Amino acid sequence: MTDEPTWAIGLAAALRRAGVTVSTGQVIACQRALATLTAADRQDRYWAGRTCLVSDPDDLVVFDRVFAAIEGAAADTVPEEGDGQDGGIDTASDAGPPPAPDPTYGDDEVALAGAVASERERLRHRRFDAVDERERKEIERMLDRLHVAVPRRRSRRTRPGRRGELDLPRTLERALHTDGELLDRAWRTPRTRPRRLVVLLDVSGSMAGHARAMLRFALAARRTADRELARRVEVFAFGTRLSRLSEALAVRDPDAAIAAAAEAVVDWDGGTRIGASIDELVRTWAPRGVLRGAVVVICSDGLERGDPAQLAASMARLRRHAHRILWVSPLAGDERYVPTQRGMAVALPYVDVLLPGDTLEGLERLADALARSS
Amino acid sequence: MSERPADPAAMARALEERAYLADRGLATALHLALRLGRPLLLEGDAGVGKTEAARSLAAALDAELVRLQCHEGLDRSQALYAWDHPRQLLHLRALEASGDRPADHEAELYDERFLLERPLLRALRRGGQAVLLVDEIDRADDEFEAFLLELLSDFQITIPELGTVTAPSRPVVVLTSNRTRELSDALKRRCLYHWIDHPDVDRETAIVRARAPEVPGDVAARVAELVARLRTLGLYKPPGVAESIDWATVLSDAGELDAQQLVDTLGVVVKDHDDLVAVRNAVDDLLAS
Numbered sequence: 114m115t116d117e118p119t120w121a122i123g124l125a126a127a128l129r130r131a132g133v134t135v136s137t138g139q140v141i142a143c144q145r146a147l148a149t150l151t152a153a154d155r156q157d158r159y160w161a162g163r164t165c166l167v168s169d170p171d172d173l174v175v176f177d178r179v180f181a182a183i184e185g186a187a188a189d190t191v192p193e194e195g196d197g198q199d200g201g202i203d204t205a206s207d208a209g210p211p212p213a214p215d216p217t218y219g220d221d222e223v224a225l226a227g228a229v230a231s232e233r234e235r236l237r238h239r240r241f242d243a244v245d246e247r248e249r250k251e252i253e254r255m256l257d258r259l260h261v262a263v264p265r266r267r268s269r270r271t272r273p274g275r276r277g278e279l280d281l282p283r284t285l286e287r288a289l290h291t292d293g294e295l296l297d298r299a300w301r302t303p304r305t306r307p308r309r310l311v312v313l314l315d316v317s318g319s320m321a322g323h324a325r326a327m328l329r330f331a332l333a334a335r336r337t338a339d340r341e342l343a344r345r346v347e348v349f350a351f352g353t354r355l356s357r358l359s360e361a362l363a364v365r366d367p368d369a370a371i372a373a374a375a376e377a378v379v380d381w382d383g384g385t386r387i388g389a390s391i392d393e394l395v396r397t398w399a400p401r402g403v404l405r406g407a408v409v410v411i412c413s414d415g416l417e418r419g420d421p422a423q424l425a426a427s428m429a430r431l432r433r434h435a436h437r438i439l440w441v442s443p444l445a446g447d448e449r450y451v452p453t454q455r456g457m458a459v460a461l462p463y464v465d466v467l468l469p470g471d472t473l474e475g476l477e478r479l480a481d482a483l484a485r486s487s
Numbered sequence: 488m489s490e491r492p493a494d495p496a497a498m499a500r501a502l503e504e505r506a507y508l509a510d511r512g513l514a515t516a517l518h519l520a521l522r523l524g525r526p527l528l529l530e531g532d533a534g535v536g537k538t539e540a541a542r543s544l545a546a547a548l549d550a551e552l553v554r555l556q557c558h559e560g561l562d563r564s565q566a567l568y569a570w571d572h573p574r575q576l577l578h579l580r581a582l583e584a585s586g587d588r589p590a591d592h593e594a595e596l597y598d599e600r601f602l603l604e605r606p607l608l609r610a611l612r613r614g615g616q617a618v619l620l621v622d623e624i625d626r627a628d629d630e631f632e633a634f635l636l637e638l639l640s641d642f643q644i645t646i647p648e649l650g651t652v653t654a655p656s657r658p659v660v661v662l663t664s665n666r667t668r669e670l671s672d673a674l675k676r677r678c679l680y681h682w683i684d685h686p687d688v689d690r691e692t693a694i695v696r697a698r699a700p701e702v703p704g705d706v707a708a709r710v711a712e713l714v715a716r717l718r719t720l721g722l723y724k725p726p727g728v729a730e731s732i733d734w735a736t737v738l739s740d741a742g743e744l745d746a747q748q749l750v751d752t753l754g755v756v757v758k759d760h761d762d763l764v765a766v767r768n769a770v771d772d773l774l775a776s
Contacts, residue, residue, distance in 0.1 A: 163681075270560045289593060396723055400724075430723075
């Protein structure tokens with residue numbers, strides 16, 4: 114068991130089988146590490162393997178399991194972890210979601226029936242939850258071309274400018290050409306950077322159609338010509354819990370990413386716990402600076418299943434981190450809409466802008482509101 | 488430099504002499520960073536002692552701690568080197584006053600004496616005499632991370648006006664990250680990795696005693712036990728080891744340990760209004776022994 118080269122290779126192979134990425138360089142490091150330690154000592158083997166072969170805390174549980182399996186013996190240093198499989202796969206697909214908005218409200222097609230609107234114009238006013246597959250594809254294509262901009266803030270870096278502070282390096286360079294005489298002075302002014310855009314998507318049953326469109330909106334922001342903004346778009350999905358989509362979106366097709374997220378964060382009853390999800394967002398991501406000075410867009414119908422007091426408290430906290438909070442609710446498009454006391458009403462005091470955003474035109478207005486929210 | 492610890496146990500002892508109590512995992516990781524000459528990436532919650540580990544390692548090795556605090560927009564002129572432009576200008580004016588043509592002396596302007604050494608260059612020049620701490624690498628931009636990766640593989644840089652600087656020997660490199668963003672795979676693979684957990688009650692008691700020797704043993708133990716409970720309450724800002732030490736120090740000054748005193752001084756460990764409210768609501772459970 115303590116023939117070091119084969120031991121490290123065997124451990125690495127087992128880790129790879131368990132889904133952990135291990136490079137050859139890391140295996141070599143592990144072999145060299147064992148040579149400097151007491152390879153016969155189980156603790157030394159454990160820490161050498163863990164330090165050299167694992168580079169992500171999420172992989173530590175896997176490592177412990179693989180190590181225990183390789184070592185065969187009783188696991189004294191290794192916590193026995195349950196896999197957390199609690200069978201929560203069944204999502205909102207067939208379980209009763211909260212009541213959908215009354216279908217009679219969404220009668221845009223009636224209003225437009227007499228007009229000879231172009232296909233594009235017609236689609237601009239179609240509610241996302243009332244489109245068929247073909248229309249959805251077309252709307253998504255139009256969304257992909259949407260220009261999304263976010264307000265900018267001052268950065269610590271500077272760029273050459275006409276006024277501001279004296280730019281000594283460039284002034285010096287110019288002085289060299291004029292025999293050291295400071296005739297031509299150069300100046301520098303602060304650069305600006307786009308603020309971070311944080312998009313929170315309610316992916317519970319009744320919101321599925323809107324969440325998909327809103328996700329396209331976030332992706333449009335990522336695709337803008339502004340590369341700095343592109344890197345600063347964060348997307349989270351929530352239902353009863355919160356899940357970060359940003360990374361999944363880099364490798365997956367958006368529809369698959371959102372379906373996977375919905376599976377992970379929506380419980381069988383399809384209820385939405387907005388307060389708990391925002392609380393999780395603030396707890397996990399505020400300390401990492403993701404929310405500081407950001408423009409936050411929450412897309413949800415505001416039908417809170419959890420405790421409204423928690424929603425108010427978590428919104429207050431979010432408010433203190435974020436620069437602006439925009440709330441997109443498909444219900445807000447209806448003139449007769451009154452925020453419910455159990456949800457939206459308690460969140461509203463912390464929201465800068467409330468928009469329907471339930472049609473392409475609505476999302477265009479959201480893009481305008483974003484650009485103006487400085 | 489003093490002799491390098493030969494094994495993890497010796498490393499732990501060397502750190503303990505500097506009042507830093509490392510568990511076996513951390514001692515092994517630091518030992519390996521030294522022996523394999525690889526950078527060590529430390530991650531863990533705020534306040535578990537990531538930065539302090541590097542500081543104590545430097546002290547134990549009798550090496551200079553060179554610290555680079557990362558932030559958004561960190562660039563080479565802040566991390567590596569910069570030219571002292573005001574002094575260059577003065578020099579230029581002096582040349583001019585003495586009747587020389589400054590353009591003939593351009594090379595002089597880029598002399599060693601006008602070079603401002605920033606942390607990375609300093610660590611490079613000190614080589615094995617330095618412990619380079621790259622603090623909160625996740626706050627720097629991707630571009631900087633790529634540059635750092637390059638530096639960590641070659642341990643040399645080129646200053647166009649001066650030439651190439653190569654480290655005489657490899658400095659010990661410790662990186663810390665708070666995981667605000669995922670680091671590149673390339674950087675992670677170059678590094679050894681260790682996740683620092685909050686210490687258990689016994690170790691935290693020992694840490695408080697080591698860092699604040701004036702604190703009586705029973706106060707240290709009580710504080711460690713209470714802080715461990717506070718960490719289970721799901722606070723926004725769970726207290727770190729530094730808070731335990733502060734709290735223990737404050738309480739040992741006060742003399743008698745009673746419930747009222749603990750409640751009055753809660754602000755030393757719980758530094759967030761909402762958290763304070765949550766703790767005050769749970770205070771009876773918290774103080775029950």
